[in-house]
Amino acid sequence: MPSRPELTSLVCGLLVALFGVVLLLDATGTLDLRFAALAPLACVLVGATLLASGLTRRG
Amino acid sequence: MSARPAPVLRRDPAHRVLGGVCAGIARQVGVDPLVVRIAFVAAAFAGGLGFVLYAVAWVLIPADGEARAARVPRLAGRGAVEVALGVGLLVLALLLTFRALGLWLTDGVVWPVVLVAAGGALLWRESVGRPPQPEEPEPRPERPAAVVSRTGLGVALVIGAGVAFLGATNALSGARDVVLSVLVVALVLVIVFAPWILRLARSLAAERSERIRSEERAELAAHLHDSVLQTLALVQQRAGDPRAVAALARRQERELRAWLAQRPGTEATHLAAALEAAAVEVERDHGVPVEVVVVGDAELDERSRALAAAAREAMVNAAKFGGGSAVDVFAEVLDHEVQVYVRDRGPGFELAGVPEDRRGVRESILGRMARHGGRAAVHSAPGQGTEVELAVPR
Numbered sequence: 001m002p003s004r005p006e007l008t009s010l011v012c013g014l015l016v017a018l019f020g021v022v023l024l025l026d027a028t029g030t031l032d033l034r035f036a037a038l039a040p041l042a043c044v045l046v047g048a049t050l051l052a053s054g055l056t057r058r059g
Numbered sequence: 060m061s062a063r064p065a066p067v068l069r070r071d072p073a074h075r076v077l078g079g080v081c082a083g084i085a086r087q088v089g090v091d092p093l094v095v096r097i098a099f100v101a102a103a104f105a106g107g108l109g110f111v112l113y114a115v116a117w118v119l120i121p122a123d124g125e126a127r128a129a130r131v132p133r134l135a136g137r138g139a140v141e142v143a144l145g146v147g148l149l150v151l152a153l154l155l156t157f158r159a160l161g162l163w164l165t166d167g168v169v170w171p172v173v174l175v176a177a178g179g180a181l182l183w184r185e186s187v188g189r190p191p192q193p194e195e196p197e198p199r200p201e202r203p204a205a206v207v208s209r210t211g212l213g214v215a216l217v218i219g220a221g222v223a224f225l226g227a228t229n230a231l232s233g234a235r236d237v238v239l240s241v242l243v244v245a246l247v248l249v250i251v252f253a254p255w256i257l258r259l260a261r262s263l264a265a266e267r268s269e270r271i272r273s274e275e276r277a278e279l280a281a282h283l284h285d286s287v288l289q290t291l292a293l294v295q296q297r298a299g300d301p302r303a304v305a306a307l308a309r310r311q312e313r314e315l316r317a318w319l320a321q322r323p324g325t326e327a328t329h330l331a332a333a334l335e336a337a338a339v340e341v342e343r344d345h346g347v348p349v350e351v352v353v354v355g356d357a358e359l360d361e362r363s364r365a366l367a368a369a370a371r372e373a374m375v376n377a378a379k380f381g382g383g384s385a386v387d388v389f390a391e392v393l394d395h396e397v398q399v400y401v402r403d404r405g406p407g408f409e410l411a412g413v414p415e416d417r418r419g420v421r422e423s424i425l426g427r428m429a430r431h432g433g434r435a436a437v438h439s440a441p442g443q444g445t446e447v448e449l450a451v452p453r
Contacts, residue, residue: 036159040152047148054141 011052070122078117167227171220178216337371345378348385355392362451365431372423373401373447381405404444
């Protein structure tokens with residue numbers, strides 16, 4: 001039986017991948033990534049991971 | 060009487076425009092929903108903050124009805140901390156995005172508002188608590204330290220917000236020197252006087268404990284005098300009548316066991332009944348007629364119970380030392396106090412001439428009334444009978 005993916009790992013992985021895409025776009029010059037844009041992204045990454053981790057502990 | 064459950068904030072879908080957030084808040088605080096809607100719309104024009112607050116409230120506040128409430132996950136311990144941090148960081152990300160996009164008032168306004176909202180939410184949660192959910196086991200009691208630390212964090216956030224706002228608007232510049240001076244002086248005073256204050260507090264606590272113990276000992280002594288010692292005196296008087304002695308012993312044993320077990324027994328619940336019962340006992344034990352007149356009546360509380368006990372002791376003294384004359388008891392229940400007078404026409408006595416080891420008048424009457432906030436006076440003179448005046452406030 002295939003194992004069910006863990007929500008925390010899934011969210012964290014997706015967000016890290018998204019973060020990588022953003023950094024790639026910045027490197028290619030498509031995006032101009034500054035601290036004002038990077039800070040919310042970092043907050044979203046950590047916040048969504050924590051939220052997913054916390055919700056999986058419910059019960 | 061059980062306390063009413065604290066009101067719980069819920070969305071009101073029955074009167075909704077969008078999600079019922081404004082209607083629920085209006086119902087909770089008792090204002091017209093239009094007022095709350097106007098506030099949200101105004102906040103929405105102020106950098107879009109109203110939209111954010113509404114969305115957060117829509118997600119976090121459960122709607123009316125058990126089906127919605129049952130879906131609220133139960134979070135505790137580390138899970139709750141992670142969810143709270145996660146939501147906080149997402150809101151922070153949203154705010155930073157708005158700031159970067161220029162949809163922003165000023166740092167001096169928004170950040171204090173955010174801090175006040177976070178601190179207020181923590182304090183609100185601690186004061187109101189979470190409603191019990193159906194089909195959930197009884198939650199474990201929280202450690203007091205956790206509750207105190209959350210409340211402290213909430214207070215710190217709100218105070219920090221106020222200080223940040225005042226600092227951003229330069230309102231603190233004039234007061235800074237004064238506050239610093241006051242803080243330094245307060246710190247010095249605390250360091251200097253802390254040992255004395257601590258010692259004084261400990262001394263007061265020890266004195267209070269000793270006073271409580273002393274009053275308990277006095278109550279115990281008064282009760283033993285009124286019951287056991289008097290029964291033993293009766294036993295001596297009736298030593299020639301084995302049946303009477305056995306009956307006295309049985310009655311005293313029952314009374315003492317009930318008192319030790321703190322059972323209410325068949326005690327009267329009202330003052331008039333208590334005085335009547337005491338009069339019957341005194342008549343039976345001492346063979347002296349006791350006339351009781353009570354004007355008004357009152358349910359017995361701790362004070363009036365002590366009053367009845369002191370009146371009983373006065374009746375016993377009148378029966379024992381009144382030379383066989385009838386004992387008159389007059390009680391009156393007034394608006395502000397309850398008064399009892401016990402009178403005999405016996406030979407009378409001088410209170411100063413009563414030996415120190417006789418506890419009847421001093422402890423069972425005078426001391427007992429003083430301990431319960433009442434007053435007692437003995438009016439007597441040789442050859443003129445005795446009147447004991449008792450009163451306790453209502």
